[in-house]
Amino acid sequence: MKYLLLFATAICFLQACSNKTESKLPILGERAPVEKIVDGKTVVDTIYQTIAPFAYLNQDSVVISDKDFENKIYVTDFFFTACNTICPVMHRNMMEVYKQYKDNPHVKILSHSIDVKYDVPSRLKAYADKLGVESDKWAFVHGSRDSIFNVAAKSYLVAAYEDASDKQGLVHQGWFVLVDTKKRLRGAYDGTKPDQVKLMMADMEKLLKEENLNEK
């Protein structure tokens, strides 16, 4: 009996310990080891995949670039305004993220239009206005065909391409990709599923804590 009690107490302690250690989000994408010499000793460091520098026009026809995302975490996706399949569902879910972080200056949302011909800034502005969102929090961006499809494939690892056999001519995945302040990929969530988006918001809290970005 005595031992049993001891055992139970030990388990309790163990439980308490494991609760205390906050799990960190994984770092996704490619990585490469590099050897560095620090204080005369060789140390192996890891270089993680980061988002390549970019510059696009947002819905106000203002250039926004990777500089505007410095010291911020952000969520990004690929869509187009005429899309009537997964995009409305994604952006209905993204609205929840927008509402949650509306007043948090450390969080941004970046939506790339893959309809480079049709979605000029004025179209994106009309879309954003009808959705009821502010430019400095949620940017809808227009870029050249190459820049948008390259950043999707190489930086964010999201499939997006033009396909003549598709009814609307454009195909893309519905991922919401979470990027940290060092421009590293920290999560990818199915933006068409409300429970995945809820999970993402929980992960965003973890990331904000890890980055020491408290509100204000």
Place this chain on the structure above:
Amino acid sequence: MRNRIIYILMTITAGAALFQSCSSEQQLDYQRYFVNGKGIYEKNCQNCHGANGEGLGKLYPPLTDTLSLTKNKPALACIIRNGRNEMPANPALAEIDIAQVIVYITNSFGNKQGFYDQERVKGDMEGCK
């Protein structure tokens, strides 16, 4: 005298039975339309208009305004078939499909407008521009 009473009673019973079966048949039709309409809605409408007919901001209108649905009911079939503004046309939907989805929409999301059959849709479609 007694025969007469029995006769009247029987007539009433028969009438009631007939009425019952009629209304239950319409009830059945309504349910069939509603269930099929739900499937059609989920496949063709839900992405934009939402699972609860809530729409999306000012991009896609909600389907919860029962007054506006009543007022525009004769136009619904045309809008569904031919599209309007951002809304794409649905040439693949037959009149029966349109009737079913109208029954689903006008009896969900807080709407309660009853049955709307295929014949009415046919009539509405003649007025399409």
